[in-house]
Amino acid sequence: MKIKVKDILPGLIVSVSVGVASMLLANIIPKIGAASIAIFLGMFVGNLFLNQDVFQKGYKFSETDLLSYSIALLGATLSISTLMELGVSGILFIVLQMSITIISALYIGKKLGFGQNFRYLMASGNAVCGSSAIASTAPVIGADDKDKGIAITIVNVTGIFLMFSLPIIANFLYNLEPMKTSAIIGGTLQSVGQVVASGAMVNEKVKELSTLFKIVRVILLVVVVFVFGHLKNKSNIEILEEEIKDTKKGKVKVPWYVIAFFVACALFSLKLIPTQASLICKELSNKFEIIALAAIGLKVNIRDLIKQGKAVSLYGFFVGLVQIISATTLIYLIL
Template sequence: MLNYKDIFKSIKEILPGFIVSLIIGIVSILISKFVPKLGAATISIFLGMFVGNIFLDQKIFQKGYKFSETDLLSYSIVLLGGTLSVSTLMELGFNGILFVVLQMSVTIVGALYIGKKLGFSQNFRFLMASGNAVCGSSAIAATAPVIDADDKDKGIAITIVNVTGIFLMFLLPILTQKLYNHETVQTSAMIGGTLQSVGQVVASGAMVNEGVKDLSTIFKIVRVIMLVGVVFLFGHLKHKTNHDILEEEIQDTKKGKIKVPWYVIGFFITCALFSTNIISPQLSEICKSLSNKFEIIALAAIGLRVNIKDLIKQGKSVSLYGLFVGTLQVITAITLIGILL
């Protein structure tokens, strides 16, 4: 039975932060009409960072910011599926999928090796590897219970993975302009195959253009689909001598306790509906417009949640870890793009 009291309480907690994110999103859309080259997405995240760090970082706004960032971005991705046909997804081809698999493999091996050389614990190395290789905070949250990581390791890993992603989010559009003159497939592979979170991929892609944003998201979704395999791998590496724990992991996977995020499934459903003309071109236009609006509000929330003090505060060795892994990802992506794409 629905508990209306709890529902209203949740809405009340979400509302302040959501309203701030919504206002910043609307203001960004208005400003972008005067500076179209900058784009509403870019304006939204920078304006959010400015507002959040100057005067709107109070606790009362945080739940609304988180809702706007995670939930609205998820809805945006599902709606995006309603604008893309299966033929668009096939643009990745065998080489595109091979690029993602190799990029993730090098990131995992590199993150584990670099972490060991820097003297970090095994659990922390696993969290850093999954967060950088797959999908940031979500991958870390899925990996932590399987390897029995403590909250401290989890918190630091989430922070440093997000910090790395934020720097790369702004750097990659500049780098891909120099390297590829923003050619769609190569630029999308770099952004979608490298950045840590879905939000960062959408934000960075949107800084380039709409086509790159959409294809980058597809590259990223391929990585997210592989989350189950990565979590299982780390569980096996951690507990390879304990058959009881390994058996438990297998049962958890079968029961769906380790699962692909719902928005990935939703994306493929709406994509299939559009490909079979169940979603009409007119409805697809509505999906595109709503997806874009949700995305801009979500990017405002991402900006609002970026704490510049936290970026500065990270310890030297942890910061070096993030820097080395991020550098490895970029170099690997450049190499693989040169060979495969």
């Protein structure tokens, strides 16, 4: 579906305006940082008077597309040696953390009485990459729009609370040591935007490392969706065959910005991207990031957070709690 400029322009203008205002305010109060200011200022402005439908498409574009560009450009500033900082232990941490999250989400959802489709959506959304994972999983398992909408809402709500909580927890447990702080942020938070926002609240190093942890999770999206499709449709060969065809056609695939990130990273490592060009990419990446974080704040509807039902809220709370406990335990044992 083609994006119409007139549809995204109002929300894009607001997002850019809030982003620029945040950058200017960060010069006055540098200890808070533009990232944190952008989120809170966006939440304030959005809930006060700029939450109308006319802005939503622009907010979504700013959050998803600009953040994707930001991550792709970030690759042109990092070398392979930086990626290797995660190491085997970092990859193992992600795989185990995702597995525990999936199993826990399925178990907790069953105990709370939720249907199979909703449990699968919650598991993929929390384990991989929030709304994107839910959107990829829904058609494969045959989930309806109602389950999809509620899952996206509660996963994002959980992520918003964790986005602000994890830096505080990391400060208490690890004194903001970069690797461990990045692991708990990048290995736990639901969406890419939340990871970038939470990491940026700490410092630039943590933002970059936590994004690397998150990218590993995003890469594993294909595996998670395929497994859920197989579990749901294992008794129906025709549906499973159709699912495999869809996967081959690219309907379930690694996001383009992940591929672009690694390509840019490889080019930078081979010194095919000049230092000056890398600095420009870093500057653009930071600017796009701030605007995207402003859009994330603008999209937070506090009324929606309050309206969530008790059972669904408990579901999100318990899954988030398990994620924190498992992440801190695995960091202690592995990293």
